[in-house]
Amino acid sequence: xxxxxxxxxxxxxxxxxxxxxxxRARIQALVTAGxxxxxxxxLKIADxxxxxxxxxxxxxxGAYIGEVAAGSAGDRAGLxxxxxxxxxxxxxxxxxxxxxxxxxxxxxxxIVSFVFERDGDTRKSEIVV
Numbered sequence: 001x002x003x004x005x006x007x008x009x010x011x012x013x014x015x016x017x018x019x020x021x022x023x024r025a026r027i028q029a030l031v032t033a034g035x036x037x038x039x040x041x042x043l044k045i046a047d048x049x050x051x052x053x054x055x056x057x058x059x060x061x062g063a064y065i066g067e068v069a070a071g072s073a074g075d076r077a078g079l080x081x082x083x084x085x086x087x088x089x090x091x092x093x094x095x096x097x098x099x100x101x102x103x104x105x106x107x108x109x110x111i112v113s114f115v116f117e118r119d120g121d122t123r124k125s126e127i128v129v
Contacts, residue, residue, distance in 0.1 A: 039108050039129040042072020045096045048084045060117060062086040063099035077114055077125045086122075087115035 012019045044067040051064040062084040068074045079085070085093050088102040089112060106112055106129060113126040 039073050039106060040069075041074040041103055041129075042069030043067070043074040043079065043099075045085075045099055047095045049095070060084055060086070061094040062117070063093050063096045065116075073112070073127060073129045077112070077127045078123075079114065079116065079125070080118065082118070084117040085114055086117060087113075089113055 006018075006020055009021050012022075043065055045063040045065055048060055048062040048064040051066075065074070065079055065081055065083045065085065067081055068079050085099055087093055088099060091098065091102045093099045093102065103112075108129060111126060111128050113124060115122065115124050117123075
């Protein structure tokens with residue numbers, strides 16, 4: 001309601017633009033237009049601090065990788081389930097929200113570097129998305 005003033009109809013926000021009512025063609029057009037600008041990383045992430053006890057590991061801040069979609073940018077970067085991302089580009093990642101914020105700014109053609117923990121080792125990966 002704050003964004004559009006609409007109270008009685010469905011309002012869907014796509015990439016900052018409001019779609020009033022259910023307009024399938026407009027929604028699809030906005031989603032398709034955004035696909036070229038924002039790459040999909042195909043990662044399911046959670047706060048690493050919360051996942052550590054469940055995995056029997058020492059607590060470490062970062063974004064815990066639960067799943068990586070095959071063929072995604074995350075897969076091409078070499079990320080695997082169980083990795084903990086601690087830095088993306090020049091930004092520290094203390095929680096899943098940090099990773100989402102940083103990756104949300106990435107556009108097609110950008111270089112993205114990940115620093116992550118795997119099996120007690122710190123690793124780095126860099127890709128062009």
